[in-house]
Structure formats: C-alpha cells, structure tokens
Amino acid sequence: MEPVLDIRHLSVTFDTDDGPLMAVDDVSLALRKGEVVGLVGESGCGKSVTAMSILRLVPMPPGRIVSGEILFEGLDLLKAPARALQGIRGRRISMIFQEPMSALSPLHRVGDQLVEAIRLHERTSLADARRVAEDWLRKVGIPDPGQRMRDYPFNLSGGMLQRVMIAMALLLRPAVIVADEPTTALDVTIQSQILDLLRETKSRDTALLLITHDLGVVWETCDRVVVMYAARIVEEGPLRQVFENPVHPYTEALLKSVISLTTRTDRLETIQGQVPSALAYPPGCRFAPRCPYAFDRCRREMPPMEEITEGRRSACFVARRLLHHVD
16 A cells, blocks of 8 residues: 655754754655554654654754655655645644643634634634534543633643644544654543544544554554664564564663563663764664674664565664564
C-alpha cells in the first residue's frame, strides 16, 4: 500500500549561541492508511521536532529544515505555498499537542474554538457547526457537552482538555493525525479512555503517528514502531517483532529498562553512559559509547539503515547477529 504520508531524509537544526544543534538527522518514515505507528525514544531525541516539521510548525528562526521531503498526496509539504498548507492543516492532517492548555486559546470558549475549526475548512452555517462540535464532544466522552461548549479551557480538567483536542483532531476526518505525547500527565483511567479513542481512528482509515516515551502505550496501541536515538532512526518494524526481538542494541537496552508484569528482579537494568550532545555528536554510531556490542568500526563509521528482514530496518553493524526468528 502506498504511504499517505512519506517523510524522506528529513534534517532539522537549531541555531544556538554555541553553534548549530542537530535536532533531526536524515529521518525517513512512512504512514499508511489505517496504520498506527509509534515513534519512541528518550526525551530530546528529535521525536517532537519531527512531528512539528510535518506541518512546518518548527519556529524559524532559530530552527532550519536543512534537507528532506515530506510528501502528502503528491505534495511536498516543505515546499508547499502557505495557502495550500493552510488548507491541509487541521483539515487533512491534524495534530494533538502534548499540552492542550497551551494549544487552545485561553481567551475563547471551547465551543467557539471547535466551531472556528469547522467553519475555517467547511462551508456550513454557524448553527450546523455548533451541532457538529457538540456531537463530537459527546463522542469523545465529555459529560454535558452543551455546558462544556460554553466553558473556557481553564474550566476543564487536563483529561477533558485532551478530549477536546482529540475531538478537534477528528471532527474533520483527516487522513493523518499526529499525536505528540497525548497521554502525558493523565491518570491511568483517563489515559486508557484516550487510547481507546485514538484506536478508533483505524476504523476511519486514518493514519496515526503516536509519539511517546511510554512503551506500554505503544504495545497497547500501535501496529508498527520506529525507534529514535540522538536525532536518528535506529530501528523500525512491526510492533511484536521489535518488542520481542530487537535488532538494535539501543532498542534492546530500552526494553530491558522497562518494568513489566513478567519482570522478575528487584532492580531494572539501566543504560550506561550519557546521550551525546546534539551540538557535537561523536563520529560513527552515536550509541557506540554506551553499546556492549560496539567494536572499532562502530566508532569510525555511521551504520546505514538497512533492511534486515521484510518490513524490518536497523542501523547497526551487528543487527543480523541479534536477529532470531519469533513466531
């Protein structure tokens, strides 16, 4: 199946007083219709900058998209004129931001913001737009949606605000949704309900890019997982295969550091060492200083992203040695 969104060799830097900071380095990933892809990695690895680049929301300056293409329905979003991009944002590609309070205007009622999103992209009456907005608040599980329409964002809890953001993302039935840490700081019950709402996007053939550091959320929600480390993608593949048989040492270490119901130890493993500075990455593989498998070549050469088996890619010289087949 052809991808609905295809990111090719994206690189993004930020100008700082200490020099250029490489936030995203040669990142390529694709989303297909009805697919949920998890983008995971430690804080600061470039996940959110990748997401913001899709709709050109990276502040410029200090940010700069150095190279790459982001293809959506035949259009390179990085070269699209502002008018074309305005018609795509929210209508064809929607974003759910990590902090809904900062994404919503504190000066306007919740209902007015939902109605504005509808009328910006569709020719409809104010009354019809209000009915659609209230109906979507009901669909995402907000009690008394009529009253919530009249509330300001500061009147709502964090869980309700995130539901408002999901309603705003879904109400125009976009082709792609980018969700950046949508369950951060929410309690477990609300988190579960929001994940259920996001899973329903599959039934609408909507592609979902779920950005998170929570591997439990990825396991429950995603079809495929993409792992980032130090601004680069290091592994990609079907969810179960990656989780049960990682073929990059960073993915392996990341999974060993997470507690699970089957963990039989009083202490979790840690990843030794520090993430390298984005101002001065070391030569060769960026994980080599922390990797138990590293050898001289790893410290000299950047391993290319290669297909290890069908649908699985890894940027590691020892990936095939780590591979064993999982039924």
